[in-house]
Amino acid sequence: MxxxxxxxxxxxxxxxxxxxxxxxxxxxxxxxxxxxxxxxxxxxxxxxxxxxxxxxxxxxxxxxxxxxxxxxxxxxxxxxxxxxxxxxxxxxxxxxxxxxxxxxxxxxxxxxxxxxxxxxxxxxxxxxxxxxxxxxxxxxxxxxxxxxxxxxxxxxxxxxxxxxxxxxxxxxxxxxxxxxxxxxxxxxxxxxxxxxxxxxxQAEARDRARLAQKGEFDILIVGGGPAGAAAAIYAARKGLRTGIVAERFGGQVMDTLAIENFISVKETEGPKLVAGLEEHVKAYDVDIMNHQRAVRLDVPAEAGKTAKVALANGAELSAKAVILATGARWRELGVPGEKEYRGRGVAYCPHCDGPLFKGKKVAVIGGGNSGVEAAIDLAGIVEHVTLIEFADALRADAVLQRKLRSLPNVTIVTNAQTTEILGDGAKVNALRYRDRATGEEHTVELAGVFVQIGLVPNTDWLEGAVARNRFGEIEIDARCTTSAPGVFAAGDCTTVPYKQIIIAMGEGAKAALSAFDYLIRLAPAQ
CATH class of the missing domain: 3.40.30.80 (Glutaredoxin)
Incomplete structure (x- = not known):
């Protein structure tokens, strides 16, 4: 064996x-x-x-x-x-x-x-x-x-x-x-x-009482992904009292398998990279508050005043400066049937859920790298994959497209808008899409739909606190400064282009340096 x-x-x-x-x-x-x-x-x-x-x-x-x-x-x-x-x-x-x-x-x-x-x-x-x-x-x-x-x-x-x-x-x-x-x-x-x-x-009450004793941080980082981890390390190295509050340390990277573009590391996996991040952060005096969801940010009226972050369990944390690094999550289709059949045929992780569809027909929505990689992986497990892309051409890297087109059990449909996910009340049994060129409706019988259409920033909880663009991304300048005094932001939740792990880390470091510069310029009495 x-x-x-x-x-x-x-x-x-x-x-x-x-x-x-x-x-x-x-x-x-x-x-x-x-x-x-x-x-x-x-x-x-x-x-x-x-x-x-x-x-x-x-x-x-x-x-x-x-x-x-x-x-x-x-x-x-x-x-x-x-x-x-x-x-x-x-x-x-x-x-x-x-x-x-x-x-x-x-x-x-x-x-x-x-x-x-x-x-x-x-x-x-x-x-x-x-x-x-x-x-x-x-x-x-x-x-x-x-x-x-x-x-x-x-x-x-x-x-x-x-x-x-x-x-x-x-x-x-x-x-x-x-x-x-x-x-x-x-x-x-x-x-x-x-x-x-x-x-x-009794866990929530104990958590709330424990967090209430924390006192004021110099820098409080919200988010435990690559940007948040990098910010914590840079802040702690400056001798600042640093806290990091995260709903899940590692963020979306924990759900990522193959990572082959992290410079100096030929290949690794998300959980392995996150373990390294956590070990590095713990090497410094950083207060890690994991499994805590932020629900509100109260920004200071002027520089030098305290910012406050409210948590879902009722606790409140305060800091002289805050770095927002909440990352992003999978974007949803927003069509009828998606929410109703989530976990019953609608999936977002082909590596995890793909084996459950062995010998069945599935669809992958999205023609970028994630979607094409998902279709390639699934083709080795399922009976047939239909890849549906909204644009008139796939957007994935050429090497991935060549591999996809070489597979006999894959159908590629471009210029198509997914309009509905159908089911029998218990599980998915079909998908409906519209040909954007002709307007014709098509129905594909299948057992699963894997959604791979990009990311949406985790910034809903910041309504009214900092300026965001129409996509929900936090607006920042070249120094990761937001519209609120003493509040900085980094990584996939911001307007920085190209959502990549290595870019998020660099932005996290930059945000920490900017926050440090902000703190040392405050009046001594503050």
């Missing part, structure tokens, strides 16, 4: 087992069960005597799903379950589960560990994943950590490809999809503090 190099790495990891663990197996006669049995035996060998195996009794593993196995301590009821093969992106989730169930401490802040242990209600998580999804492991590992630390928590990873009938019955068309105690809990990437905030009813 595993190659020799992976077996060697597994053995090295399992040397860290803090105590004995037991694998509880529930197999059937399928080929996948044979593969899973082989994987289990390889874990036993790599465990060097600390790993044992027994067969499941009744439905104690994964709610009776087969093939599956659970990781537990000898003599304890299983709480961490894997239904299907935890390989691909989920192999890391498996290794962490083996270690944490054995008693190896998770890399989680002590207050988070205490919060997990204090949960006193039964929580049964079921996480539906695809093994190619780079967002799924974050969720799987989070609920596994909760289950390893608290006997009230059960965590089941379910590989959708291993249980297609179950996925079809629940109309799951986006991953990760999480059920809690039998009810839909959420879809998409979620980090451990986000999950805890939803299940711990």
């Amino acid at each position: 595993l190659d020799q190099e992976t077996k060697g790495a597994l053995a090295q990891y399992l040397e860290r087992l803090a105590g004995p663990i037991e694998l509880v197996t529930a197999f059937d006669d399928s080929e996948r069960a044979r593969q899973l049995a082989e994987l289990v035996q390889e874990i036993v060998v790599a465990g060097g005597g600390k790993v044992t195996v027994r067969e499941a009794v009744g439905e104690e593993v994964a709610g009776g799903r087969r093939p599956a196995f659970a990781v537990t301590r000898p003599g304890e009821a299983p709480r961490v379950h894997f239904a299907g093969l935890p390989l691909g992106h989920e192999f890391g989730s498996l290794i962490l589960a083996l270690l944490q169930v054995s008693g190896y401490p998770p890399k989680v802040e002590p207050d988070v560990i205490e919060q997990i242990k204090s949960l006193d209600s039964p929580l049964h998580f079921e996480v539906y994943v695809s093994l190619s999804c780079h967002n799924c492991p974050e969720v799987v590992q989070s609920v596994n950590t909760m289950a390893a630390l608290n006997p009230n928590v059960q965590a089941v990873m379910i590989d959708g490809a291993s249980f297609p009938a179950e996925v079809e019955a629940k109309q799951i068309m986006a991953v990760p999809t999480v059920y809690l105690n039998g009810e839909l809990f959420g879809q998409g990437r979620m980090e451990l503090p986000e999950i805890l905030a939803k299940v711990d009813t």
Whole structure:
């Protein structure tokens, strides 16, 4: 099942087992069960005597799903379950589960560990994943950590490809999809503090009280993407009291896979780049307030006065200078059916959700680099891809266009306006578009629509605070200065041309230097 190099790495990891663990197996006669049995035996060998195996009794593993196995301590009821093969992106989730169930401490802040242990209600998580999804492991590992630390928590990873009938019955068309105690809990990437905030009813009040004690920052950065991270590093290096408040550290880069134009790094992936950003920021004295959503900015009436940022939980932060680096999100089509069928055939991440459409027909909306790359990726999975572009020609790089046109199961439609996404009430079954040259309407029968039409800035919450253009971008000058005194902005949320990671980083650095220059020019009494 595993190659020799992976077996060697597994053995090295399992040397860290803090105590004995037991694998509880529930197999059937399928080929996948044979593969899973082989994987289990390889874990036993790599465990060097600390790993044992027994067969499941009744439905104690994964709610009776087969093939599956659970990781537990000898003599304890299983709480961490894997239904299907935890390989691909989920192999890391498996290794962490083996270690944490054995008693190896998770890399989680002590207050988070205490919060997990204090949960006193039964929580049964079921996480539906695809093994190619780079967002799924974050969720799987989070609920596994909760289950390893608290006997009230059960965590089941379910590989959708291993249980297609179950996925079809629940109309799951986006991953990760999480059920809690039998009810839909959420879809998409979620980090451990986000999950805890939803299940711990006292979390918001504790957060609000903690943030109220922060005091005034010299520079407060709103946004934790490349621009925000760069600004934090530059500000902290100047000796300023620096805070960074982010809804999700890393921002949209966390959802990006291949990055091949970051100068000096030939190729990398978004989550890997974000991990490096976070490590760099933490090397300085920066107060990182993650998983906090800003809802209002109160700008000072004149230079030298305090700015205030209100958060969704009711807390308020103050600073002498503010840098806005809130980035952007996927632009929506804005057509009938899009919102109604989001997660039920309408998707925005081909890497995550593409495997759920294996053997089916899909459409990709957008002929830029993102859209063409999505169509190329999907063509290797699905039966057929229809790429629809509003303009009269594709806008993607020539090399991508050549690759796309070489694929036999791709149809390219240009000069076409998507007018409606159709469905049967449960899931998508067609898309309608209008030929912009002739006005003729066309309907394409399909199972999924992947929207790849660019970005929209995350600036709605700034209404009335700073000047924005008709696209919602914050208007800045060459020094990242906004219309409000002491407020600066950087990255994809601004009018700076070319939305690129490397440009956002440079703009973040520039904004921090401009904010520093602003602060040192204030009157000494202020």
